Amino acid sequence: MIDVGIVGGTGYTGIELIRLILQHPQARLKMLTSRTEAGVKIADMFPSLRGILDLEFSPLDIEQLKTCHVVFFATPHGVAMKHAKALTEAGVKIIDLAADFRLQNLDSFKKWYGIEHECPELLKQSVYGLSELNRDKIKTAQIVGNPGCYPTTVQLGLAPLLKSTEQLIDFKNIIIDAKSGVSGAGRKASMSMIYTENTDNFKAYGVAGHRHHPEIIEALEHISGQERVFDDLTFVPHLVPMIRGMLSTIYVSLTDAGQVANLQKIFEDFYQNETFVDVMPANSHPETRSVRGANYLRIALHQPTAQRLVIIVTQDNLVKGAAGQAIQNMNIMFGLQESFGLTSIGLLP
Amino acid sequence: MIDVGIVGGTGYTGIELIRLILQHPQARLKMLTSRTEAGVKIADMFPSLRGILDLEFSPLDIEQLKTCHVVFFATPHGVAMKHAKALTEAGVKIIDLAADFRLQNLDSFKKWYGIEHECPELLKQSVYGLSELNRDKIKTAQIVGNPGCYPTTVQLGLAPLLKSTEQLIDFKNIIIDAKSGVSGAGRKASMSMIYTENTDNFKAYGVAGHRHHPEIIEALEHISGQERVFDDLTFVPHLVPMIRGMLSTIYVSLTDAGQVANLQKIFEDFYQNETFVDVMPANSHPETRSVRGANYLRIALHQPTAQRLVIIVTQDNLVKGAAGQAIQNMNIMFGLQESFGLTSIGLLP
Amino acid sequence: MIDVGIVGGTGYTGIELIRLILQHPQARLKMLTSRTEAGVKIADMFPSLRGILDLEFSPLDIEQLKTCHVVFFATPHGVAMKHAKALTEAGVKIIDLAADFRLQNLDSFKKWYGIEHECPELLKQSVYGLSELNRDKIKTAQIVGNPGCYPTTVQLGLAPLLKSTEQLIDFKNIIIDAKSGVSGAGRKASMSMIYTENTDNFKAYGVAGHRHHPEIIEALEHISGQERVFDDLTFVPHLVPMIRGMLSTIYVSLTDAGQVANLQKIFEDFYQNETFVDVMPANSHPETRSVRGANYLRIALHQPTAQRLVIIVTQDNLVKGAAGQAIQNMNIMFGLQESFGLTSIGLLP
Amino acid sequence: MIDVGIVGGTGYTGIELIRLILQHPQARLKMLTSRTEAGVKIADMFPSLRGILDLEFSPLDIEQLKTCHVVFFATPHGVAMKHAKALTEAGVKIIDLAADFRLQNLDSFKKWYGIEHECPELLKQSVYGLSELNRDKIKTAQIVGNPGCYPTTVQLGLAPLLKSTEQLIDFKNIIIDAKSGVSGAGRKASMSMIYTENTDNFKAYGVAGHRHHPEIIEALEHISGQERVFDDLTFVPHLVPMIRGMLSTIYVSLTDAGQVANLQKIFEDFYQNETFVDVMPANSHPETRSVRGANYLRIALHQPTAQRLVIIVTQDNLVKGAAGQAIQNMNIMFGLQESFGLTSIGLLP
Structure with a gap:
């Protein structure tokens, strides 16, 4: 049995981690800390846990952890890096669902998150937790930086093209039109998040710059092994009036080689051994609800004109886009079957 | 391993049964029939099952079943009763999620469902599948009539009062103001069910008469052992713009005995050994989302004035109100642990 | 032209007042104050007004008002009563959409709103602005206390019965099961109001006591001319995942006289000259969307058993339940046609 | 007073036309035909009209029209072209909200709509009713083909660039990622449109080919005066779980000239005299709810990298995208003030 601690369990990734761990055959939730709710029963905050979990929030106590x-x-970002040293020195593995261990570029981290990184040496040793692409390194990682939700869709949607020995697409002309449910913004009381401001409404946001943009760039450079070629990548996120779900529509320009390649087969081959990546038949229309509550990510390819490829990628932003991938990484780190705790079927309708 | 067949698997109770059976440690889905979809892969209709279930819809073939x-x-009602004889004679147990085995009163069945009952003798032997109240009879039943969603909330909300040795409430003055998510109406193409006619909208429906009304009356008579006392019961269902979830607000008048009784304790004692019935602390406000996708039913008591008791009951209409309770009944019928296949935690948010 | 000032224009009743006044043929918006937003263009906060309104929020300046x-x-409550004296002495009429001039009982006000009333003498002169029932007094009022949204549905739903010369119903046994869209809670950043906590969810709230409860009691006493008979009235509000709309399901017990009366005709006669009260045919199911954005209130009667009458009342909580009725009251106070500014047709779908 | 007839008034564009005409100072609704509902009171089908409109649906009678x-x-398409000759010969003006008079290319019409055009000579005389771009021709038109909803956003979003004397963008590399509320699919009973299949869900649809695609191509060729340059345009529509509202995110590549041009000013100048086109400040995030029920279309420009321009365009698909623009065209055809009947302010929240 793996003893699990969660720091900061009052947000949506927190409750989602709890839900998944409680269904995990080889892990148990040992403690859940909350600065503000210590002493409160977790089931009082999340009534879906009544009758299932009889634990209280604890204060953050490193010795206990x-x-x-x-x-x-x-x-939020900035917390994991404060405690990483103490915990790893004690042999505890860390999976950070915030951004402290996502960007290797320290300047980029400072620019986008507004603070200095506090443990650059640990950052260097940490592994970026895109499970399917970095599995080998995750196996032996002490610290995993769990990817952002948008970057997960983009990386898995583009990896077969970036990893191809042939140059199938123009790296300099990639457009990502991404859409997320509201839970992606977390659980916090702010005017822009209230029901009446989001229902029956749709908008783009953060066009001028979203924190997942530099993460996407760095990750694509890493996957492709090429630098500076993605600087003109355009990433526009939108907010959809739904609780969960994320869908990225990725537009790429095919090279001559790409136009004659069997792209569908390239994707299917690339992911043939992956439990959680579903390459749907060509011209499918994946729906976010097909992954609601589940760790699957679905991909569909469309080629409306000879030179244009449209890659549609969907996932549950809280599962494969956050807590689910974190559990998947834990399973990898501890040598467990990768699907443990992740067998929930999407809730439909 | 219990081999399970589902007749009519293209509706929402069908997909929900599939989801639960696939997570059941001692049951496996052997066949799923559909008049209209035979030969179609189930996962093509319900993409949430892609990568999980590789089965096709079959035609309805009694020999196979x-x-x-x-x-x-x-x-829909009227199907189970056509095939009940052949199947039970072959030793197959039946759980009907429609109404064929809910009403013992044949006249009432004909009046509300518009057809004659085709196997009254089997109806007499069948058991009404309100798991918590009829557990002993369900254990040995060959045919179980799975309760309607509204009647489940009403029975579990009133049973501790009806079963009390003291007369705690006025049986003649019961009002049920019930609210259901749209999935309660099933999966069918009708104008009244389209997105744009239901979103951002609320209404009562069926005030003049809902098919669950006679079921509620018959069930309460059965539980209380008294006839004709519930004839003035008022039941008004409403439609809530949400997918899943049901909440019944039940208003009763307390007798003198009821006004001095410890009603909270009566409820807690009554359900103390029940896994799936949660008596919340007095004055709680149960939320439908606390049971989304889960088999729990939650009850809260309020006593705003000396003589008035308000009982709030919530459940997921597709789980405890339909497919979940059906699985619970299967577990009881086959002597399995009652919670097998039903350990999903409510999806929140 | 009537010059209109609005104090506190950043909430939903504020923006709704603006929308209605801008469509009013005889009124113009002269100033809109906001403590927090002075100097900000109103259309920057409410982009629906871009190209239509070129005004800024002002600081609250009594001399200007x-x-x-x-x-x-x-x-919020407590503001109007601070400024009522200065404004009325200057001859300005006041319509308060908060609670300062709703309850005549000072103890009740203190108990439910937690503060002492600051101008009891003005309160005594003020008129409760239920337009249809108090029209004559509103005509000459200097101060109008605009009714709460729930109380509006209850009063108009019960008035024909309370005003009848015959005793048609049992005043002591009234149950109000009320449902409101989320905008009823206003525009404020609180965790309980965020999108992800309210969507696909339904719950009761405030069963132990809602501020509209004493308002309902006082109003029904006033309409019926009888005191203390409504003390056992039960009022349970619920929250519906929709932006606008309110529906109250009112359950009453008919007396012998009530059981033989033509109740439908009594309601139709009572409201025959009212523009904004629509008595629908018996057994209708009014929908909230039929009044979305409009000042109509619709009523339907159902009599499921001989002694039980169910009265369903619907309105847009922000229009007839707040800003619309306020404009209606303004029209009455200034001798204008009552429907001026209120001719918007419900937005459907 | 202009006497207005509507053929086919039971859909959402029908009810929206009614709503707007009833608020129009110089037009009155004379008749509304429906094949299926003749004799039914319109307010019985659309209860928002109770107390406002006392008219019945008529059978389709050309002499009456x-x-x-x-x-x-x-x-649906195919109806207007059957009756256009008889009506225009009688001097009646026609505004078709379906596709019969949108595409000048007869082959394209046949390919996408599956039927032969029945009056090609009238098609040639008809005018494409994009009000802002074709105002002069609409003035004298006998028949107006009202634009599709998506094409309206694309044309108004690109026109200032296409009409510029300088080549500001690469015409061959235009990507339109469009999103629509569910009402865009009309009011019909189909499984894919029911509430439970669309709520809390997001998906792309029609990627392989949407009927608005050829309309967009033909329109852009017309606006730019260039043929075949838009053949590689990519258009991907998505379905948003909301009733009304449409938002197109348009991605274009700037030429060297485009990169140094003041694009914001070009857009502002282009639309400076337009009532219904709102060029927002650069980097704005227009929201669909800012135009809910209103005839406005809002545009915002973003330039995330030197060579990339992102144009965000939003409108209410049923108003500026359908019925509102139709009324605007009627006003132009009859020499009325263009905003008559179109002064409704967006309903927010």
């Missing part, structure tokens, strides 16, 4: 095998940080 | 241990009818 | 003919308070 | 000044066709 050291008794866990793994600690998830479901906190 | 006889090879199952249990057959669920997730059909 | 004195230049208006009428001032609406779209503020 | 000839007594109107203008007839709107709010029908």
Whole structure:
């Protein structure tokens, strides 16, 4: 049994981690910390847990956390890096669902998150937790930076093209039109998030710059092994009036080689052994609800004109886009079957 | 392993049965029939099952169904009663999620469903499948009539009062103001069910008479052992713009005895050994989302004035109100642990 | 032209007042105050007004407000009563959309709103602005307390019965099961109001006591001319996942006289000259969307058993339940046609 | 007073036309035909009209329609072209909200709509009713083909660039990622449109080919005066779980000239005299709810990299995207003030 600690369990990634761990055959939730809710029963905050979980939020106590095998940080950025040293020195593995261990570029981190990184040396040793692409490194990682939700869709949607030995697409002309349900913004009381401001409404946001943009660039450079070629990538996120779900529509320009390649087969081959990546038949229309509550990510290819490829990628932003991938990474780190705790079927309708 | 057949698997109770059976440790889905979709892959209709279920819809073939241990009818009313004889004679157990085995009163069945009952003798032997109240009879039943969603909330909300040795409430003055998500109406193409006619909208419906009304009356008579006392019961269902979820607000008048009784304790004691019935602390406000996708039913008591008791009951209409309770009944019929296949935690948010 | 000032224009009743006044043929918006947003263009906060309204929020300046003919308070309770004296002495009429001039009982006000009333003498002179029932007094009122949204549905739903010369119903056994869209809670950043906590969810709230409860009691006493008979009235509000709309399902017990009366005709006669009250045919199911954005209130009667009458009442909580009725009251106070500014047709779909 | 007839008034564009005409100072609704509902009171089908409109649906009678000044066709494609000759010969003006008079290319019409055009000679004389771009021709038109909803956003979003004397963008590399509320699919009973299949869900649709695609191509060729340059345009529509509202995110590549041009000023100048086109400040995020129920279309420009321009365009698909623009065209055809009947302010929240 793996003893699990969660730091900052009052947000949506926190409750989602709880839900998944409670269904995990080889892990148990040992403690859940909350700065503001210590002493409160978790089931009083999340009534879906009544009758299932009889635990209270604890204060954040590093000594206590050291008794866990793994600690998830479901906190805002800046928290995990404060405690990473103490925990890893005690042999505890860390999976950070915030951004502290996503960007290797320290300047980029400072520019986008507004703070200095506090443990650059640990950052260097940490592994970026895109499970399917970095599995080997994750196996032995002490610290995993769990990817952002948007970047997960983009990387898995483009990886077969970037990893191809042939140059199938023009790296300099990639457009990502992404859409997310409201839970992507977390659980916080702000005017822009209230029901009446979001229902029956649709809008783009953060066009001038979203924190997942530099993460996408760095990740694509890493996957392709090429630098500076993605600088003109355009990423426009939109907010959809739904609770969960994310769908990225990715537009790429095919090279001559790309236009004659069997792209569908390239994708199917690339993901043939992956449990959680579903390459749908060509011209499919994946729906976000097909992954609601589940760890699957679905991809469909469309080629409306000879030179244009449209890649549609969908996932549940809270599962494959956050807590689910974090559990998947934990399973990899501890040598467990990768699907443990992740067998929930999407809730439909 | 229990071999399960489902007749009529293209509706929402059908897909929900599939989801639960696929997560059941001792049951496996052997066949799923559909008049209209035979030969179609189930995962093509319900993409949430892609990568999980590789089965096709079959035509309805009684000989094939006889090879199952249990057959669920997730059909409109009038289908199960046509096939009940052949299947039970072959030793197959039946759980009907429609109304064929809910009403013992044949006249009432004809009046509300517009057809004659085709196997009154089997109806007499069948058991009404309100798991918590009829557990003993369900254990040995060959045919179970799975309760309607509204009647489940009403029975579990009133049973502790009706079963009390003291007369705690006025049986003649019960008002049920019930609210259901849209999935309660099933999966069918009708103008009144389209998105644009239901979103951002609320209404009562069926005030003049809803088919669950006679079921509620008959069930309450059965529970209380008294006839004709519930004839003035008022039941008004409403439609809520949400997918899943049901909440009944039940208004009763307390007798003198009821006004001095410890009603909260009566409810807690009554359900103390029940896994799926949660008596919340007095004055709680149960939310439908606390049971989304889960088999729990939550009850809260309020006593705004000395003589008035308000009982709030919530459940997921597709789980405890339909497919979940059906699985619970299957578990009881086959002597399995009652929670097998029903450990999903409510999806929140 | 009537010069209109609005104090506290950043909430939903504020923006709704603006929308209606801009469509009013005899009124013009002269100033809109906001403590927090002074200097900001109103259309920057409410982009629906871009190209239509070129005004900025002003600071709250009583001398400036004195230049208006009428001032609406779209503020929390406790604000209007601070400024009522100065404004009325300057001849300005006041319509308060909060609670300062709703309850004549000072103890009740203190108990439910937690503060002492600051101008009891003005309160005594003020008129409760249920337009249809108090029209004559509103005509000459200097101060109007605009009714709460729930109380509006209850009063108009019960008035024909309470005003009848015969005793048609049992006043002591009235149950109001009320449902409101989320905008009823106003525009404020709180966790309980965020999108992800309210969507696909339904719950009761405030069962132990809602501020509209004493308002309902006082109003029904006033309409019926009888005191203390409504003390056992039960009022349970619920929250519906929709933006606008309110529906109250009112359950009453008919007396012998009530059981033989032509109740439908009594309602139709009572409201025959009212523009904004629509008595639908018996057994209708009014929908909230039929009044979305419009000042109509619709009523339908059902009599499921001999002694039970169910009265269903619907309105847009922000229009007839707030800003629309406030404009209707303004029209009455200034001798204008009552429907001026209120001719918007419900937005459907 | 202009006498208006509507053919096919039971859909959403029909009810929207009614709503707008009833608020129009110089037009009156004379008749509304429906094949299926003749004799039914319109307010019985659309209860928002109770107390406002006391008219019944009529059967489609051409002689009767000839007594109107203008007839709107709010029908599926193929109806208007059957009756256009008789009506225009009688001097009646026609505004078709379906596709019969949108495409000048007869082959394209046949390919996308599956039928032969029945009056090619009238098609040639008809005018494409994009009000802002074709105002002069609309003034004298006998028949107006009202634009599709998506094409309206694309044309108004690109026109300032296409009409520029300088080549500001690469015409061959235009991507339109469009999103629509569900009402865009009309009011019909089909499984894919029911509430439970669309709520809390997001998907792309029609990627392989949408009927608005050829309309967009033909329109852009017409605006730019260039043929075949838009053949590689990519258009991907998506379905948003909301009732009304449409938002197109348009991605274009700037030429060297485009990169140094003041694009914001070019757009502002282009639309400076337009009532219904709102060029927002650069980097704005227009929201669909800012135009809910209103005839406005809002545009915002973003330039995330030197060579990339993102144009965000939003409108209410039923108003500026359908019925509102149709009324605007009627006003132009009859020499009325263009905003008559179109002064409704967006309903927010």
